[in-house]
Amino acid sequence: MxxxxxxxxxxxxxxxxxxxxxxxxxxxxxxxxxxxxxxxxxxxxxxxxxxxxxxxxxxxxxxxxxxxxxxxxxxxxxxxxxxxxxxxxxxxxxxxxxxxxxxxxxxxxxxxxxxxxxxxxxxxxxxxxxxxxxxxxxxxxxxxxxxxxxxxxxxxxxxxxxxxxxxxxxxxxxxxxxxxxxxxxxxxxxxxxxxxxxxxxxxxxxxxxxxxxxxxxTALTQAGNASTLHFLDAYAGIRDLAVGSGNAGYVDKAAYGALRIVEFHVSRRARLSHELQRELYHRSSAFLNSFPPESVRTALRHFDLSKRIVLGKILRIEAD
Incomplete structure (x- = not known):
């Protein structure tokens, strides 16, 4: 057995x-x-x-x-x-x-x-x-x-x-x-x-x-290829789970996690090709803007000024 x-x-x-x-x-x-x-x-x-x-x-x-x-x-x-x-x-x-x-x-x-x-x-x-x-x-x-x-x-x-x-x-x-x-x-x-x-x-x-x-x-966590951007799809799944739960606090937490992981990958963008960097910026912007705006504003308060500036620029790409 x-x-x-x-x-x-x-x-x-x-x-x-x-x-x-x-x-x-x-x-x-x-x-x-x-x-x-x-x-x-x-x-x-x-x-x-x-x-x-x-x-x-x-x-x-x-x-x-x-x-x-x-x-x-x-x-x-x-x-x-x-x-x-x-x-x-x-x-x-x-x-x-x-x-x-x-x-x-x-x-x-x-x-x-x-x-x-x-x-x-x-x-x-x-x-x-x-x-x-x-x-x-x-x-x-x-x-x-x-x-x-x-x-x-x-x-x-x-x-x-x-x-x-x-x-x-x-x-x-x-x-x-x-x-x-x-x-x-x-x-x-x-x-x-x-x-x-x-x-x-x-x-x-x-x-x-x-x-x-x-x-x-061979570790994907250290890679710099197209698969690296799959984190956006993974966190979109988290967003959907949080929204589906009907709990606004979970949505705020999911938005915070999304902002945190986007900032992490943007800060390490040098490992990506210029084409993948552009994809990272535009897809990240669309993804972050898919959250309720109030959840994004709530989550942004927990970042220091330098990171808020970076994330603000990412968020505005979709609007421009």
């Missing part, structure tokens, strides 16, 4: 995969199912997985016939998941020994739909504990209470799938699906849907997940 399924999407991960496989072996349990799905890698990833299966025959391995992206890969892997509980692992990250056991024990003890954890951010030789943005620990909470107000980072803004574990018997199966049209940022609307449509959650003091934040040329 499988208790926990762990989905591991992999793409051109030959550099990091041996370490990932080592952490899988170290955290293996007979009732754990590790699902590796190779998104049609072009490096030595398939050969590494093939060799690993000879030594670790209990691995579930899949390979996409073409490169689908991480969202579709996760959806495909989910159809093979057998466990009641679910979590994720990125191929360039790793677990402390026993982290899965401790997270699962916390989820079962608290008897909630899902739990969130802290993690360790790894930047070359530096290790920093990153706390989930929630001071209430080890208590049952309403997931909607973690959406919060504009101006504050809350758990709904903590978009790390692997910093959590989810009970598939208590959560609507439809909530686990990712938008396959998104090459990046698909986890952002995913968490909003989760917080709007579940009944209970908790944050626990566990930090046994090590998140590699140093240079990884």
């Amino acid at each position: 499988t208790t926990l399924s762990i989905i591991v999407p992999v793409y051109d991960a030959a550099t990091f995969l041996p370490n990932c496989l080592a952490t899988i072996r170290a955290n293996r349990r007979d009732d754990y199912q590790f699902i590796l799905i190779d998104d049609h890698s072009s490096d030595e990833t398939p050969e590494i997985i093939e060799r690993a299966v000879r030594d670790m025959p209990w691995l579930t391995t899949l390979r996409n016939p073409e490169n689908y992206g991480v969202a579709k890969s996760r959806n495909i892997a989910l159809t093979h998941a057998e466990g009641r509980y679910l979590t994720y692992l990125d191929a360039d990250d790793w677990y402390h020994v026993g982290h899965l056991d401790r997270t699962l024990a916390a989820l079962q003890r608290l008897d909630v739909d899902f739990v969130r954890t802290d993690h360790v951010r790894v930047d070359q030789m530096t290790r920093v504990i990153e706390r989930a943005p929630e001071e209430r620990r080890d208590v049952v909470l309403d997931p909607r209470s973690q959406i919060g107000a504009p101006g504050y980072r809350t758990v709904v803004d903590y978009p790390f799938l692997w910093a959590g574990m989810y009970d598939r018997e208590r959560i609507d199966p439809a909530l686990f699906a990712f938008d396959e049209s998104l090459r990046t940022a698909a986890d952002r609307p995913w968490f909003w849907r989760l917080h709007l449509n579940t009944e209970s959650t908790a944050v626990v003091d566990l930090n046994g997940y090590f998140y590699r934040k140093d240079a990884n040329p």
Whole structure:
């Protein structure tokens, strides 16, 4: 009987995969199912997985016939998941020994739909504990209470799938699906849907997940291509969820998140071609102007003057 399924999407991960496989072996349990799905890698990833299966025959391995992206890969892997509980692992990250056991024990003890954890951010030789943005620990909470107000980072803004574990018997199966049209940022609307449509959650003091934040040329978060702009589509999904909820406070929070992510990408526009920079400006303007004007004005109050000036210029592009 499988208790926990762990989905591991992999793409051109030959550099990091041996370490990932080592952490899988170290955290293996007979009732754990590790699902590796190779998104049609072009490096030595398939050969590494093939060799690993000879030594670790209990691995579930899949390979996409073409490169689908991480969202579709996760959806495909989910159809093979057998466990009641679910979590994720990125191929360039790793677990402390026993982290899965401790997270699962916390989820079962608290008897909630899902739990969130802290993690360790790894930047070359530096290790920093990153706390989930929630001071209430080890208590049952309403997931909607973690959406919060504009101006504050809350758990709904903590978009790390692997910093959590989810009970598939208590959560609507439809909530686990990712938008396959998104090459990046698909986890952002995913968490909003989760917080709007579940009944209970908790944050626990566990930090046994090590998140590699140093240079990884295959990471979409560090890319500068057309897929980078998919964040606009992802945040449009958040806007629609917030508006559909009928809660004006959620719309204000969604507008704040939209302004924040647009400012972030505009400040890093140099990694984009001139053509993509123009697309970024015009699409961002249209997107921000799709929010109720009062929500945008409310959210803008939480930015310093320099950022308000930049965002004001972006907003005016659509009007000019």
